[in-house]
Amino acid sequence: MRLLLASCAISSSLSFACLPAIAKDRVSDEAIVIGQSAPFSGPSAQLGTDFNLGARTYFQLVNENGGVHGRKIELRAKDDTYDPNLTVQNTNELLDKEHVLALFGYVGTTTTLAALPVITAAQVPFFAPVSGADALREPFNRYVFNIRASYHDEAEYIIDQLSITGIKNVAVFYQNDAYGKSGLDAMVKANEKRGQKVSATAMVERHSTDVGAAASTLQAAKPAAVVLISSYSSSAALVKEMKKNGYTGQFVSVSFVGGKALADELGSVGAGVMVSEVVPFPWGEATPIQREYAAAMHKTGVPRFSFGSMEGFVAAKTLVEGLRRAGREVTRAKLIAALETMTNWDAGGFRVSFSPANHNGSHSVEMTMIGTGGRFVH
Numbered sequence: 001m002r003l004l005l006a007s008c009a010i011s012s013s014l015s016f017a018c019l020p021a022i023a024k025d026r027v028s029d030e031a032i033v034i035g036q037s038a039p040f041s042g043p044s045a046q047l048g049t050d051f052n053l054g055a056r057t058y059f060q061l062v063n064e065n066g067g068v069h070g071r072k073i074e075l076r077a078k079d080d081t082y083d084p085n086l087t088v089q090n091t092n093e094l095l096d097k098e099h100v101l102a103l104f105g106y107v108g109t110t111t112t113l114a115a116l117p118v119i120t121a122a123q124v125p126f127f128a129p130v131s132g133a134d135a136l137r138e139p140f141n142r143y144v145f146n147i148r149a150s151y152h153d154e155a156e157y158i159i160d161q162l163s164i165t166g167i168k169n170v171a172v173f174y175q176n177d178a179y180g181k182s183g184l185d186a187m188v189k190a191n192e193k194r195g196q197k198v199s200a201t202a203m204v205e206r207h208s209t210d211v212g213a214a215a216s217t218l219q220a221a222k223p224a225a226v227v228l229i230s231s232y233s234s235s236a237a238l239v240k241e242m243k244k245n246g247y248t249g250q251f252v253s254v255s256f257v258g259g260k261a262l263a264d265e266l267g268s269v270g271a272g273v274m275v276s277e278v279v280p281f282p283w284g285e286a287t288p289i290q291r292e293y294a295a296a297m298h299k300t301g302v303p304r305f306s307f308g309s310m311e312g313f314v315a316a317k318t319l320v321e322g323l324r325r326a327g328r329e330v331t332r333a334k335l336i337a338a339l340e341t342m343t344n345w346d347a348g349g350f351r352v353s354f355s356p357a358n359h360n361g362s363h364s365v366e367m368t369m370i371g372t373g374g375r376f377v378h
Helices: 045-064 084-096 109-122 151-164 178-193 212-221 232-244 259-269 288-300 307-326 332-339
Strands: 003-005 020-022 032-038 073-079 102-104 170-175 200-204 225-229 250-253 274-277 366-370
Touching: 032 045, 032 084, 045 073, 045 259, 045 288, 045 307, 073 084, 084 102, 084 109, 102 307, 109 178, 151 178, 151 225, 151 250, 151 274, 151 366, 170 178, 170 212, 170 232, 178 225, 200 212, 212 232, 225 232, 232 259, 259 274, 259 307, 259 366, 288 307, 307 332
Parallel strands: 032 073, 032 102, 170 200, 170 225, 225 250, 250 274
Antiparallel strands: 003 020, 274 366
């Protein structure tokens, strides 16, 4: 198996340019077609690129071993640049023109929620959105299957971890959209649960790195820690600005930031920044899923390890298990029913559990830290 770098051209299955493309024979008309809309260009591009790489790596592994019940999987992805209007357009095209069996790996709360009414009306399985927002969990939606933990799970974990070190004075930097507001709400509730209050908040507009005012507001509040609920570019800009102005407190980000992307943006000033994560540590070897991921990534020829590609890999493996259970003549309804039989399913040290009444597959959260040289410490 090898994923080769494609030329900068639009292909029939990948509508974005300059991404690693699968260099295997094309799938037949009997392919199982899965659709994805995510940012592959713009300031959030690394989030979409990494998830897609991990997912395609696993799907290709399956295809090289005969597919699912003899049918290969084809992932057709469209770039939405993290623009909700494009996400809706892409979703309609994937449903009406590509006739996908399921939608998969949408990246972002704002974009995902924009497409959710279309998805629900079409009664299509919507698998592994990269968002921890409550709106994808409550009220229960039969078509949405979440792999990652929620922002409330992450907020609870972050506050507990900070409390261990005696930190209770916490401020929040958030993106002014559905993602940032959902994360802020989770942090407020986690603090209130412990009789605390968020000491200060400051926001940044989506796609902006104009963080000067936010940095000043947060610095004036003198918090012991600042929780980051924004994109990797704006989060990195804030950390750099506050550190330049003498701030020495702790920075902690939620997982959606894309830990590797944040570390890359921060460069030499990233050491010590903490990131909560909702998937197994990509550079570890303790569990079967970590070893399977590492072996598969090395075989691609593009061993770009990251939390994002690990999430894509785990999501793809879980979806494939649902496809196997659904049988060769899979339909959307059969896939939903099959996924709902996956009670406490073990992906190799990472457990996922769905039922007819609960599609929140995991509540797992763990803490990592950016170390020297941009390497992560687990």
